[in-house]
Amino acid sequence: MIYLIAALPAETRPFIDLLKATLSDVLPFGLYTHDTALIAVTGSGHDNALIATSALLGHRPPQANDVLVNVGIAAAPQAYAIGTLMIAHKLTCKGQHDYYPDMLLRHAWEECSLESVLEPQCTPLSHPCDMEAHAVFKTASRFMGVHQMLFAKVVSDHFEPQRVSKEEATVMIGAHAQALLEYADNLERFITPKALFSAEEQAAIAQLKRGFTKTQSHKLDDALHRYRLRGGGALPKLCFEPLHVTHKKERGARFDAIIRAL
Template sequence: MIYIICALKCEAQAFVDKYKLDKSKKNETVTIVVSGVGKQNMQDVASRVVSEMQNDDTILNVGICAGDESFKIGELVDASKHKLTCLDNEISQRGIYTLVDMESDGFLQATKGIKNSYIFKIVSDHFEPQNITKEFAKSLVFNAIDDINRLLKQKAKK
């Protein structure tokens, strides 16, 4: 089973639409969970999911993040290759951080020691959170799903 935890309903809806899931947000291979925004919400939900996982299951945190101008809007970021800064609030100041999200630290705390645990973020803005709509966030995630699946297959081969 692949468990995908998103902070926002609109992020999760991208997976529901892509996999044509019903209201349960799951099928025989994937389960989508919405944590709510913030480190503590993510940690609580991810901890619950971890307690239900089997040894060969995979758990993902997928969502949007802010990035500096070195990242393109819509660019998929594998957190194992880029440093994410986790903050409690949205930030509009440029030049301080490279990549910022609000949930990654909570996910990392909850999944410590889990082999198949990954964080994938999609750059939604260059520190302009006021410009992000639910539909835009959903479309960014939807457009990244095939790339996420490709990265997961590559990681499974290692």
């Protein structure tokens, strides 16, 4: 699942259109849903971002392979051309801790340190700035790992926020929307933990463990992991046979047999 979080409806529009996501009314802010993505419109600024991100991730807690993309427009110095997509490798906010999303997967976009400010920035800064990223990270890091987050901002202006219209914001983000979704997909694949056991195997293991003592269960877990991580193929048949024991000797014998087979 990809969590796409943006401040304004204009910033989410390209993703809603691309994915044909549908409006949901389960949360008290704009939420669009799709099989592979949840798109949230938080409203602008630190507090809105904090509240909406928290509500979204509480509503649907992220899994180990989910990715959060905070997308939006940002002001930047003249060195960054309007329309440039920047990935933030550092998030700052005056008087608060700095945050560092992990930069794992290669990309060809610009990278920057991004400062989150409290209101639209009219005075030029030496680095790009937005109003939400820091708050999104602060909240999301309670729910997910630093490798699961991506902060993607498109340069909309050189500290002249009054010159950016909603329509322009949609067009500028739309130019990168498809590539960003593909990148998020790739990141999802990259971070997905390899499953050591199939669903069928997991069910059989759980069934077995119900018949064993706690200590035996731990030992069985270790033996199974060792077997599989050493490249062992299908689990021995014994692991799938139902365990009906009436005596602890019988249970011990079955346990020993499985450990030997592994």
